[in-house]
Amino acid sequence: MFNQPIPAVTKNLLIINGLFFLATLVFGQTGTDLGTILGAFYPESVNFRPWQIITHMFMHAPFPNISHILFNMFALWMFGSTVEHALGAKKFLILYFAAGLGSFVLFNFTNYLQVESLKPIVEASGVNIQDLILNASNPNYRVNTTNIEATRELAAYYRTPMVGASGAIYGILVAFGVLYPNAKLALIFLPIPVKAKYFIPVLIALEFFMAIQNYAWNPIAHFAHIGGAIIGFILVRSWKKNLHREW
Template sequence: MFNQPIPAITKNLLIINGLFFLAALVFGSRGIDLGGILGAFYPESVNFRPWQIITHMFMHAPFPNLSHILFNMFALWMFGSTVEQTLGAKKFLILYFAAGLGSFILFNFTNYLQIQNLKEVVESSGVNVSAFIQTLVYNSSSIPMPNTSNPQAVNELAAYYLTPMVGASGAIYGILVAFGVLYPNAKLALLFFPVPVKAKYFIPIMIALEFFLAIQNYAWNPIAHFAHIGGAIIGFILVRAWKKNLHRTW
């Protein structure tokens, strides 16, 4: 199944992600952080720009952290090739971007819930929250710390507005779930779990683990577990709707 040639959309997505990563390296060496331009900030942040909703799907953690892009591109090649050949190029492209958008929406919705609670805490500590948010400019040389009785809550609130969301992981999880829906009996043996397990068991366990980790670390953290879940939900909904009209052999 995985010896097939890489179909066009999957190949081009691999190339585009690679080019974005190389561009980040080149611009980074010149003092320009593309993550702050193309990564997706929380929509209320002064750093947010509309194009980030799309471009964040092609940005990854900066060098030398290669594990982020390598894992995502490995999964895109491994599962995307089969899913694209099954769904066709058009549906596969829709799946990729729709899962990425679902990832962005769920991630920021859960952030919104957490931010609203933090705003109340920070406001009660003597901070003008609206004015403070306007000072949170990405890569600013210094961020003025307001007088507050709760600096921990202030720093946590600032992190939501100053940390861009990057990565194709939401789109990848959509593809991963799509593979599980299309080929539930395919046996998977990945590097970190070498024992073959059917996709219909393996993938739900992965999603459940993501949800557990998201709940355990609900406050801001560098791994956007809810983003993964958002992509997975969209992938499941789309492919379940499409599967009934597919005529394929296994």
């Protein structure tokens, strides 16, 4: 299953992600942060641009944090090749982008709930919300507030972009589980083979658990992963009955 040649769409997605990462390194040397241009900001942020809804899927944390892109590209190669062979190029491409969009939507919906709950708290602390939105990304911006923690948390929603192919990858991972539920997976941190129909739901459950904990130290967009997983499940469940292949 995993020894098949890399099909065209998966190969090109690997190349595009690699080129974006290389461009991030090159432009970074000139002082241009592509993460602020191509990463996806919260839609109310002054840094948000419509193209970010698509481009964030190809952006990853810059060097030296290469584990982000390495893990995603390994998963894209490992599962994407098999899923593309099963679905065909067109459906696989739809899956990748639809899961990426689903991750953006769910992530920002949960952000919206958090932001709207913080606004009255921060406003009551003496902060002008519109002023905060306009200046959240300015490192020299200073504000007088009686609730510094809530103010910092609200500002972070406006100045921190979401980057990564993880939402699309989770859509592909779930698609693999739907298509090949009895395939046994043995990963580095779990060397014992476990069937995909058990492993993947547990992984998604862990993502949900981490998402609702909302740890301040945890920079991972867990709800983005869940959004991609949901779209992957819905799409492939609807397509599976029309697929004809050997099991």
